[in-house]
């Protein structure tokens with residue numbers, strides 16, 4: 001049975017994401033895709049794996065970093081048929097993002113940490129050609145993202161310290177002009193690669209993001225327990241000139257300023273990578 005002839009959305013979504021077994025080679029993805037039974041509680045093996053790993057995260061059996069490493073490896077095992085991607089492209093986003101960015105949550109699961117609620121989600125990112133996803137930091141969120149179609153220009157930054165409310169010190173640590181289906185995944189945790197900025201310079205990009213929210217006790221987050229903002233993405237401006245040590249003072253910016261970034265390619269702003 002060909003995936004392209006399927007029409008029922010729930011069945012298609014159950015089939016879209018297939019996690020391969022540890023011994024699966026690149027071609028076994030196609031076999032798994034075509035051989036998977038329908039139903040399965042509307043969850044493919046990939047979502048089942050996401051549930052298992054997020055359970056371990058919840059129970060403290062996996063650190064946030066280990067969870068992201070695990071899910072990144074699972075993302076890189078995915079092999080998707082062209083018509084699956086075409087289905088997602090035609091379906092399009094159902095959540096408006098900044099500028100022309102759009103999103104679609106295709107799986108969500110509530111998590112319950114000891115003293116706080118959390119969530120694990122699979123989210124499709126739609127970035128039209130010429131659009132950028134504005135630079136942002138993440139508070140108490142961990143995520144990994146794989147490009148499924150197209151190519152992102154990506155910059156990642158490490159957060160160094162809080163300077164004052166609304167300003168963080170960051171350092172650019174990657175300049176990746178072509179991130180495609182071949183990888184790498186774009187990973188971040190509260191303490192690593194937490195700020196990023198990406199744009200679709202050459203054509204539209206479709207990417208799949210796995211995210212877990214509120215994973216840390218507030219006191220263990222970069223911003224600490226007195227932070228009044230909830231877990232989420234917060235836009236920052238990383239384009240101020242770096243000092244001699246590569247340190248950039250990045251201000252939190254409002255939605256208008258973030259929207260302005262969506263209309264500019266990253267290449268409009270010089271990379272501030274420091275020689276290592």
Ligand SMILES: [Fe+2]
Pocket residue numbers: 136138196233
């Ligand atoms: Fe992000």
